[in-house]
Amino acid sequence: MNTGMAGRGRQDQGVGDEPPFAQVHLEDVPRQRWTLYSIVGDVLLRGARPPEQVPLSECLVRVGCQAAGIDVDVRMDDVIREPELYIPDADMRRRVLNLSACQTYALVCKVVPQLERNGITSVLEWGGADESGVAKRAVRNALADDGLWNTTRCLLDAAFSAAKDADARERADRERAEWERFERERAEWERFERERAERLAIENKMLMELCMISVEKQNDFNRIESKRMERETDEWERAERNRAERERAERERFERERAEWEKAELERVQMVKMQWERDERERDERAIIKDEMHEEFFNIMMEKQSDFNRIESKRMEWERKRRERVERELQKELYIISMEKQNDFNLIKTGIKQVTVIEGLYSSVLNVTWSCVKSGVPDKPLGMEVRGGGNVSE
16 A cells, blocks of 8 residues: 555564564664654654565565565555465464564555554644544444554654654754844844944934034134135225226216317207208209290190191091092992992893803902802802703803
């Protein structure tokens, strides 16, 4: 059976005359560093490897037996459950089962499942079981073997006692370490307070010295500042006197320049006035000359206009006469043409069978041409032969 227990290797030695499941006393328990959370299977193994990790061949080698007809690769947890199946020889089986490791394996394979079935998997659960011991009694009744139960109880009680002692020692060590840490912190705090007090004293002393130095520096500064103020006052008074002298000299220079400017301005005004009077005289003269020129130009224009009007009247008279002559000629020609057309119309109307018209006969000054004969055939020019019946031929 695989109980999931970590192995702890040690050399098992066979004891051929030791009865199986011998009673174990507290002083026989190996000195292991058990804790309250150690697995009960590890405690019962007492440092041996788990049976599922040990082959049968190792046990046969310890007892000095040959492995004829035996499966030497089978695990010891299977051998412990059914030894007759895997070791047929009774003497060999007895010698193998009498090994201390095999007795331990038998203890583990029989007890651990019962403990786990009743809710006991660790040393803490074994020692902290219910007050009435119901789980332990159930395990004892299930084992039905006082020797096996006594061995289990001794091993687990010893492991629980060792774990409690270790836990108490660890708690005491923690408390002692905590107390030592507290003492160190208190000593450190006291040392810090002393150093802080010393620093405060030194700082106060330094502050006093700084105050004295600052007072001395302030006195020196005030003395230097008073001297500087006196020197600046003297310089300012001297600068004020110099500025007053410069202003007086500047005013005198300004008065001289103003007098010179007024004199020059008066001369310039007189010159401008003279120039203006001269310009006025010249402008009056130019205006007189301009008026004379305008009058002369007007007279010339009037003469030109009268000549133009006379010529224009003559031209208009000539044009009127020419138009009248042309109109008379046109009326005469139009009268002749109208008479000729009337004659032609009369000839056509009286039934003349053939009319010969000379081309261009009816051309006139106005370029008027009678291009159609009223015979029922339009758009035929003159110079055509018009025969009866409406037939037209050139």
